[in-house]
Amino acid sequence: MAVQPTDLLRVEGLRTQFFTRHGTATAVNDVDFALSKGERLGLVGESGSGKSVTALSIMRLVRDPPGRIVAGRIVFEGRDLLALDAASMRELRGDRISMIFQDPVNHLDPVMTAGDWIAESLGWHRGFGRKAAIAEVHRLLRLLKVPSPDDVLRAYPYQLSGGMCQRVLIATAIATEPSLIIADEATSALDATVQASILRTLNELSEALGTAMLITTHNMLVVRKACTRVMVMYAGRIVESCDTERLFGAPMHPYTNGLLNSRPALDSIGRPLTPMPGEPPLPTVDLPGCAFYARCPARRPICRGQRPPLREVQPGHWSACFFPEDANRHPDS
């Protein structure tokens, strides 16, 4: 994809593998994408698609062994993160790029109060003294519409709800005014109404502070509520990328279409679900053609032997399919 001057993050040819006794699993396979300043980009896929490993790779949090980033560049604010030494990466992580995860309660230190937790980040990255840190934590919690910041400050994680823990983590993430926040399934463990509230908060923060977001999720509703642009991943590769509304209105990859048809829609009663048969290929298997071939209702012989490249099939709309016009084909036709 063409390099833009407003690229905050550019991922080029990223390949992350896991070396196991069952073989080498390629979790992220030749992934390219770019994210502009202030943009909210969604990365959607089912389990095993590679979306979380992509997020972890950008933060260089992939545990080695058994995982390793074996190829590619991750250019953030002009620097290749993969070329940085560990100390420089540690300075950057939690400061310029912050991350929030799926299971908020278990991502907080159980023996630290929420206040101490957030203050620690401010002390470490920004050199805040104790008093200044507490004042700043107050400000951040109020920004996140936490009704009684004092109570939350003094609480231990086990005393806080999942939604409140996630707000504490978001406060920590924005405390250092990062230019990018990566949210990896950050609302998956939360109730529907709490999830809606957290997504609203992330949207408002992104607008107010100009922070870019990379949001990974398996939930299409999250993408629709929080992302302006979305990429769909399947078997370690990006198979479609476009504006959010385009994806929902006129998808151009049969897998995306399959995903959309797997969800009962609240507004269309009784329309039967047409789920995709089969399972994704194992990440240890490297197929010559399209990874979706075995499950694709629109497949042709060429798809088995040749892998369709990710190309721009319409302006701003990328698809890794030889026949994107057939994306909406019904499985029974």
Added chain:
Amino acid sequence: MKAVDGVSFHVQPGEIMAIVGESGSGKSTLGRLVVRLLEPTEGAIRLAGADITHLRSNELRDIRLTAQIVFQDPFGSLNPRMTAGASIAYPLTVNGLYGRRERSGIERRVSELLERVGLNRAHGRRLPHELSGGQRQRVGIARAIAVNPKLLVLDEPVASLDLSAQARVLNLFKDLQRETGMAYLFITHDLSVARYMADRILVMYAGKVMEMGRSADVFQSPRHPYTQALLSASTLGQTQEMELEGDPPSPIDPPPGCRFSTRCPFAAALCGLEEPHLVAAGGGHPAACHLLTGKIVRAPSGVR
């Protein structure tokens, strides 16, 4: 702590009733009470005409043939040391449907059940860790329907599955229901799933029923502010935006009056003092809200 507080409802033969709620709503506890994995502190449960509220263990064995349960976590609810086939066969022998020596009879029935849920003999020989999430859930379903129950309690049966597996299992539930005429008590936090599956729906919040009625009615005309908020959170723009802040209350320390008053955008002083009753005010389906009985009125802007 009242996990479930004053809940009354009935399920007709062959009906699918969805219980919808978020964390702390009491929906899972309700499911376990119905199959008597838990004993109620107060109230009564009647299954196929029999009062099962305080049955003891040997008497409970009889109801196992009438009501079964499928759990959310397919991995945790299957014995890791039993093959899928053995897990499915277990209720057949334990409930006296087959003697342990009737090998061929049992094998035939297990084959039949595997096929019913879209699995084959090879799957039957595998251990749980050798199956995918969707396949494990199917084993749980086969095991539950093995005794031909009249009622199947499904506790978040698709929540831990991927989208494609979810859709396939939901379709399986629909097919099974059509074939056998079983009634379902379908517990879920996911409104879209409830809408797709259920004839009737019961919305719970902090242990109490907020609203209940025919699925189409509740979704088209939600009467309770909580239902409206839940719908708003689960869709995009089709229903009016209703934003809630905060979290559901802990069942240990519920707020006084209406449990939803602390987050309700229409809450008035009365709501924090007096709990509204579940009534079918104005000819609609029942909901528990003072707005509906006219005890309070909506402020002009509709928001607190």
